[in-house]
Amino acid sequence: MKMKRWILLSSFIVFYISAYAATSQENRDESLLFVGVSPFGVHVPTLLTRPLNVGLYLGSNVMFGVEYGKVKDSDYEHKYLDENHSDGENGSSTTNVSGSYTNEGAYIRVFSGESSLYLLLAYHVRTWEGEGTLTRESGEAVGTMTFQSHIGTIGFGNMWQFDSGLTFGISWYCDSRILEQSIDYKITSNTGIPEDEVQEEIEDFGKFLNAVSGLFGVGIVTMGISF
Numbered sequence: 011m012k013m014k015r016w017i018l019l020s021s022f023i024v025f026y027i028s029a030y031a032a033t034s035q036e037n038r039d040e041s042l043l044f045v046g047v048s049p050f051g052v053h054v055p056t057l058l059t060r061p062l063n064v065g066l067y068l069g070s071n072v073m074f075g076v077e078y079g080k081v082k083d084s085d086y087e088h089k090y091l092d093e094n095h096s097d098g099e100n101g102s103s104t105t106n107v108s109g110s111y112t113n114e115g116a117y118i119r120v121f122s123g124e125s126s127l128y129l130l131l132a133y134h135v136r137t138w139e140g141e142g143t144l145t146r147e148s149g150e151a152v153g154t155m156t157f158q159s160h161i162g163t164i165g166f167g168n169m170w171q172f173d174s175g176l177t178f179g180i181s182w183y184c185d186s187r188i189l190e191q192s193i194d195y196k197i198t199s200n201t202g203i204p205e206d207e208v209q210e211e212i213e214d215f216g217k218f219l220n221a222v223s224g225l226f227g228v229g230i231v232t233m234g235i236s237f
Contacts (some may be wrong), residue, residue, distance in 0.1 A: 035124040037171040037236065039070035044177055046234015048077065053184070053227030055079075055136055059113040063232060073119040073128075081111045083140070103147070105211065109140015109155070119169065126170045130181055132163040136223035144211055149202020153195050157216040159223040160190040167230075175237050181230040188224040193217070 044065035048056050059079025066074050115134030121127065137158045144151045165184030171177045193216035197208055 033173065034126045034169070034171045035070050035121070037173060037175075038067055038073075038121065041067050041171070041175070041236040043067070044073065044075065044234055044236045046177060046232055048079075048230060048232045051181070051227055051230030053230050054222050054225055055111075055113045055134075056227065056230050058111055061113055063234060065119075067236070071121045071123070073121075074116070075119070076114075076116050078112075078114045080113070083108055083110050104145045105142060105215075106145075107140055107142035107155075107215070109138055112137045112139075115161070117163075121169075126168040128167055128169055128179075130163065130165040130167060130184065132161075132165075132184075134161040134163065134223075135159075136161060138219050138223075142212070142215070144203065144208055146203050146207075149200070151197060151200040151203045151208045153197040153208065153212060155195040155212060155216065156192075157194075157219045158192050159188050159220040161186050161224050162189050163187075165227070169232070171236050175235045177232075177234050177236045179232040181227065181232070184227040184230060186224050186226055188220065191220045193220070 044063065044067065046063045046065075047060060048063060049060050050057060056079075058081050061077040061079030063075055063077045068074060113134060113136050115132055117130060117132035119128040119130055122129075135158065137156065139156045141152065141154045144153075163184050163186045165181050167179055167181035167183075169177060169179030193213055195209075195212045195216070197205070197212075200208060
């Protein structure tokens with residue numbers, strides 16, 4: 011039901027602002043900076059961090075910008091049951107991780123003539139830093155971890171700009187690729203768990219988070235003010 015309401019609202023917004031799309035190019039030509047936020051979209055890194063955006067208009071058809079968002083430690087904590095080493099919901103094997111996730115990058119929007127349509131090119135570095143505790147019947151292991159992925163993205167969307175400076179954009183589709191990734195960790199203590207099991211657990215978790223950082227996005231909304 012919530013998804014249906016979101017689709018109806020988005021359709022209404024797009025229909026309404028499309029009537030003003032012809033003025034977007036003129037307004038871009040008169041603007042220097044864009045300041046805004048990307049609050050939601052079908053894209054995990056965006057939903058987690060809701061990055062702030064600052065863009066510089068290079069004429070009426072090009073915008074160069076940077077964005078930054080971070081989820082603090084207290085907001086990002088995950089506890090889950092390790093099904094590979096437990097006997098069910100009350101099994102003795104658990105993993106508890108907590109950390110921070112940072113999403114930072116740079117982008118270029120190239121607009122198509124007088125329209126609001128743009129081609130998006132972006133480069134992001136997404137980093138998860140934290141610690142985890144692995145518990146088995148045989149003991150407990152604690153480690154610190156840093157997982158990082160470098161992401162290249164190409165996409166397309168529309169960005170409408172009104173005379174007031176109000177700016178609303180939607181990246182309809184963004185296709186991302188992991189260009190480089192790293193999984194760094196240090197086992198700070200271990201009482202009874204084979205080290206190869208601990209390493210395997212950490213590396214599997216790191217691969218999973220890096221893969222999430224490189225997921226494609228649909229309907230990523232950006233809104234703010236141009237002046």
